[in-house]
Amino acid sequence: xxxxxxxxxxxxxxxxxxxxxxxxxxxxxxxxxxxxxxxxxxxxxxxxxxxxxxxxxxxxxxxxxxxxxxxxxxxxxxxxxxxxxxxxxxxxxxxxxxxxxxxxxxxxxxxxxxxxxxxxxxxxxxxxxxxxxxxxxxxxxxxxxxxxxxxxxxxxxxxxxxxxxxxxxxxxxxxxxxxxxxxxxxxxxxxxxxxxxxxxxxxxxxxxxxxxxxxxxx
Numbered sequence: 001x002x003x004x005x006x007x008x009x010x011x012x013x014x015x016x017x018x019x020x021x022x023x024x025x026x027x028x029x030x031x032x033x034x035x036x037x038x039x040x041x042x043x044x045x046x047x048x049x050x051x052x053x054x055x056x057x058x059x060x061x062x063x064x065x066x067x068x069x070x071x072x073x074x075x076x077x078x079x080x081x082x083x084x085x086x087x088x089x090x091x092x093x094x095x096x097x098x099x100x101x102x103x104x105x106x107x108x109x110x111x112x113x114x115x116x117x118x119x120x121x122x123x124x125x126x127x128x129x130x131x132x133x134x135x136x137x138x139x140x141x142x143x144x145x146x147x148x149x150x151x152x153x154x155x156x157x158x159x160x161x162x163x164x165x166x167x168x169x170x171x172x173x174x175x176x177x178x179x180x181x182x183x184x185x186x187x188x189x190x191x192x193x194x195x196x197x198x199x200x201x202x203x204x205x206x207x208x209x210x211x212x213x214x215x216x217x218x
Contacts, residue, residue: 001037007161019130019159026159027180074187074194076123077101081111081140082157083132091126094183100190107133108140112147121148124190129158129165138172153193155186 028035039045105111129137
């Protein structure tokens with residue numbers, strides 16, 4: 001049983017990637033919540049999550065977390081490509097709370113359609129690695145950069161920490177965030193990439209929607 005929390009230990013024939021429980025374990029470590037499992041042959045299996053006992057009648061006001069960053073702060077637009085709707089919604093909300101514009105889509109084709117519809121070009125792309133369809137996150141970013149004709153700053157999100165996956169991402173000069181990650185980690189990386197990237201020609205950017213390669217919609 002201890003091995004089921006390891007990446008790709010479980011058979012992925014049922015439609016998964018073998019990453020779910022590994023991500024659950026890392027979430028538990030981040031939150032300091034112990035995750036455990038027990039099983040009795042012929043009877044069943046139970047998972048448990050240990051959390052601190054709460055106190056009733058304690059008002060908690062929601063506040064936007066703040067962090068100290070050196071240098072210019074990013075306030076542009078991020079293209080988020082994430083097929084999990086709950087993760088996409090959470091990223092959208094978190095980025096908006098930091099004053100960052102968001103174009104959020106489940107697939108590359110949806111993202112291109114939104115960009116054309118809104119007539120806007122992102123300043124940075126945040127893309128999941130395991131995407132439905134023929135292209136993974138790295139290939140999607142590569143195609144997007146070619147269509148936009150500039151080296152768009154990009155971050156790949158993944159729960160896959162195998163060396164071959166990390167090497168594939170690094171080979172294209174892409175930054176990576178291992179799921180799950182903290183909001184501040186993402187913001188720090190966005191600011192760092194923004195400050196180190198070369199800004200595209202804005203006149204050219206205004207024409208990007210019409211120059212999109214239709215193959216991106218497939």
